[in-house]
Amino acid sequence: MKEPIVQFNDVHKSFGDVKVLKGIDLDINPAEKVAVIGPSGSGKTTIIRMLMTLEEPTSGDIIVDGKNLWKMEKNGKPLRANEKHLRSIRGDIGMVFQHFNLFPHMTILDNCMVAPIHVKKEDKLEVKERAVQMLDRVGLGDKLENYPSQLSGGQKQRVAMARALVMRPKIMLFDEVTSALDPELVGEVLEVIRDIAKNDDMAMVLVTHEMDFALDIADKVLFLDEGVIAEQGTASQVIEHSANERLQTFLHRFRKV
């Protein structure tokens, strides 16, 4: 049995008085594709935001590749993680956002090159070659010198994926990446994700409302409800054989639409 690359141990998160997550336990294996589904407000996005270090858990441990993400030790004393500690682990994780968050003042090629060059201090030419290759792969090889404002939503999101991939993360997080897109643009983005899922051996966590798609590519499906993982298993286990009533209502509502 392989060691999980990500582990959540009894992770809680509150925003003020609102308890969003109430004890999450979760293992993600290397190269595993995990889909997180559930009603809005159930804390799906919060899970991956904590993993990306954008949100600090209120309690509990998140272990990435054997290292405690949010806690560190100094002279034997347990401490809150500082920026340096977070940076040492964060490099293994990449994320694609709902609203793309491309850098508007850079061409799309520069968007993909800035981090490998400045963060990983890689050779410029090598990075360029890889970035071009990646943009080609997402079907935007002819737009290298364009600015994000000149692209459609679907194209922007594909650039965002290329940008994350060029960093060669071990874990990729997708935060409702199709929710901000016009319906006719959803397909092209899902195609890219499917391609990544099939051909790359990184672990993936997808928070999504694209139910059929998620069930199709995921090795494991988590149903999050009211701050806890109410159900988890393979797609068929969760969909067909779960006795969880709220899950069935949730799925039913989606199927009907």
Add this chain to the structure above:
Amino acid sequence: MAFIAGLSRLSPNVIVRKITGAYVEVFRGTSLIVQLFWLYYAIPMLFGINLGSNWWIGVIAIGLNYGAYLSEVVRGSIQSVAKGQTEAATALNMSRFQRMRLVIFPQAVRMMLPEFGNYTIQMLKGTSLVSLIGLTDVLYYGDIMRSTNLAQAPLIYLLVLILYFILALPLIWLTRKGESISKKGVASE
């Protein structure tokens, strides 16, 4: 000055933030003329420190005063860059400094430009106050001319106005130019 103060106000360090906050409020909240008089008359009297020639005092007072105003422009622009930009930069594992230098600052500068142009022109005109601490500027000469030739007062002041406008023209042009350069690629995402 503006950049230092503006960035300091966003520092994670509470003490740095409080000190610059106090500086900004004091210099924004009091009159430039009174600040000039303080530096020129009061401080040398109270502490026996001479701040150098009155030219330097003019520069320091105007610098501190407009630095305070502009630091607010810097702070506002940086804060108005969308939060998602910081998050995306974090997700790419940039350090705090890299996030500021590569992602936030270049976008914030574009937003600062119109305001900076505004304040620079205003500052140019604000320099007329230095005649009050004995520096000789355009207004000062205008005044002298007027006192020797009282009947010509309207004409002389008109000339002074035109002179200021001519001095401001290159600044106006520069800001326009700067804005059009920086518009490249930033037609709101």
